[in-house]
Amino acid sequence: MDIPAFVRLLRDGNSAGALKKIQEQNYLPGICGRLCSAPCEVVSGISEEEPPAGIRALERFASDSGRPKFEWKRPAVRAGKKIAVVGSGPAGLTAAAGLAAKGYGVSVLEAFDQPGGVLRYGIPSFRLPAAVLQEEVGTVRSAGVEFRANCYVGKTVGLDELQREGFEAVLLATGAGVPRFQDLPGANLGGVYYAEEFLLRVNFAGRGHRLSLKTQDANFPLGFPLGNKVVVLGSEYMALDCARIAVRLGKHVSWVSPEAPEDKRVLREESGYAREEGVQIEALARPLEVQGNERQFVRAVRCLRLDYADTRATGQWELTPVPDSEFVLDADSVIIAMGHAPNSLVARGIEGLKVNDDGTIWIAPHNGMTSLKGVFACGDVVTKAGPVVEAMASGKKAAEHIDNYFKSKI
Amino acid sequence: MDYKIVNKQIFADRFKRLDIHCPQVARKAKAGQFVKICPAEGEVSIPLTVFETDPQRGIISLIVHETDPAAQRLGLMPINEPVYSVLGPLGVPTPVERKGVVVCIATGVGIGRILPVARALKQLGNKVIGIIGARTKRELLLEAQMRIACHKIFAATDDGSHEHRGLATDVFRRLLGEQGQQGQPPLRGVYAAGSVEMMETVCELTRPLEIETYVVLDTAMVDCLGLCGACRVVVAGRTVQACVDGPTFDGHKVDFNDLKIRVNAFKEKDRWGNQQLASSPKGNESGILTKFLAGYPKS
Secondary structure (H helix, E strand, C coil): CCHHHHHHHHHCCCHHHHHHHHHCCCCCHHHHHHHCCCHHHHHHCCCCCCCCCCHHHHHHHHHHHCCCCCCCCCCCCCCCCEEEEECCCHHHHHHHHHHHHCCCEEEEECCCCCCCCHHHHCCCCCCCCHHHHHHHHHHHHHCCCEEECCCCECCCECHHHHHHHCEEEEEECCCCCEECCCCCCCCCCECEEEHHHHHHHHHHHCCCCCCCCCCCCCCCCCCCCCCCEEEEECCCHHHHHHHHHHHHCCCEEEEEECCCCCCCCCCHHHHHHHHHHCCEEEECEEEEEEEECCCCEEEEEEEEEEEEECCCCCCCCEEEEEEEEEEEEECCEEEECCCEECCHHHHHHCCCCCECCCCCECCCCCCCECCCCCEEECCHHHHCCCCHHHHHHHHHHHHHHHHHHHHHHC | CCEEEEEEEECCCCEEEEEEECHHHHHHCCCCCEEEEECCCCCCCEEEEEEEEECCCCEEEEEEECCCHHHHHHHHCCCCCEECEEEEEECCCCCCCCCCEEEEEEECCHHHHHHHHHHHHHHCCCEEEEEEEECCCCCCCCHHHHHHHCCEEEEEECCCCCCEECCHHHHHHHHHHCCCCCCCCCEEEEEEECCHHHHHHHHHHHCCCCCEEEEECCCCCCCCCCCCCCCEEEECCEEEEHHHHCCEEECCCECHHHHHHHHHCCCCCCCCCCCCCCCCCCCCCCCHHHHHHCCCCCC
16 A cells, blocks of 8 residues: 555645545444554564554544545446355455455345455444444445445355356455354353454444443343353453453453563554453463352353573573462353354365365465365454454455456356 | 244243244255244344145244234234344254154154154154143143144143043054063154253153154244354254254253253243343233133133
């Protein structure tokens, strides 16, 4: 992306021009400006003393203030090829926008009732407001992309039916939203939720509800049992999101993380927010067991402290358990956010699709195609769980691969 | 896509049958599969088993048991009103094949889950023995349909208002007792759906006799697509999800103790005040309609 150019345009007060400049390369600037893990800001700092330019914040500003009041709908000039994109998460949306910009007719098939995928159902509204997502989806739609909700590929429609409908290529962008089941003793007790379930339930129940820190919404229509003491296990963005939601629901939250805040995978800035909001952080600790009461509900979580130690004298400091450091946290509910697996469930409905041992879909490195001709895959279902920006980049690349595929056919 | 309610029937106090126009599901749904249905935008989705399909007219039939707010909302919808979303058919179809004599045992709403299985088994040429149970005669759903779908049928009600007084498993135990006798063809398979206790008892009875037993589970689900893990059950030592790996499992491999914990996990009412649950103000007792239709004296 031409960062100096868009920053220059912003400096001149031309936010609409800046947004145009961003949209040449990035189809979803509003989402990227909020959720990006900003790897560029680590690199771009010229010297140690000088703080990096807030590229992410600038992008967000441009997308918020640079949008035209009325979108002029471009007349659709289509190359006569139809492409089906399965899944409307970050990868699917980016790929759909990229393909539509190249002049293909694109249909996005989504199993949920509304497009957005993880952006709608996995990420809480205080990190990505529903209105911003709606706007971005609207932009993609106005570029000529058709959205089909309630359509589960492999169950509602098969791949053969899609081909009969005239789709010449299919792009699988189903993401990585499957919970990875843990061997933690007591993980099936009542009151233990996997983060995916917790986020889905809150996002379903709370449509139209603002999760606000001030009100600590007591009237939130929570449709499931959630106790007053919540323990969140995990070290990634998802754990952070769950903890921050639970605080907003007026719960007392402890966050048990096996990594220290300094080298945590989440941005330091974001975990700082969590601390400010009142999440009690138990860093460098590992859960050993979830303990239940006589009614098989969660009562407590037994944990073990970890610390860096050079036990093998190799000069590499590794996380090792501290002896006799077990402690017990009282809990009424536990949320497990310890990673997720690629969603290759779609492969069960498609014969002949090659799936790797780790659950990702196999693609050829040079042309992005799966083991079936004309079927492509992109996003987290290929790369395993990664940040949203990486999924977007993968989607963009897949759009190019599909374009090349059609060009080589002629 | 417009998912319109084309017909509705009230079975008992909180049991209703809904016929919904949904051609893409009606074309494909097989025995044991279910749909995820959301009554209105912003409501929670619930999984409901498809117990009958009409592919020509594009209609699926569902049984709604009004236990949670979304089901209550769905049960209150009038004919001709469109449902917000229907997704399906989900889940793996129940494995059916030609075996000989098979038993289909179901209680409560489980009858809706077992009916398509019984039909499919009969169509394949099996001799199907049906055992259905409920609390009262009125709550014995789909009895007429079951009579047609099975070669022989037994009914059991808790209050004795119809046929056998007692549990469906009592009838099943008696049936198994007759197994060794002369002239009785051997039992080749059992399909069970209903309460966890009933399915557990059935599996315990068939385990020593090594009769193939399938159970159709009914666990809490949130998204029904395998993305949440709410419906996790332990089968053969592995944690699997009932929505994508099931809902039909080999009964002898299911860990019923774990299943009980999972099913009870969402029934906790008294511990936390934060959930507005289910029950009508009357609580769990039968409503006026049931009392009236069951011929109870008016109080």
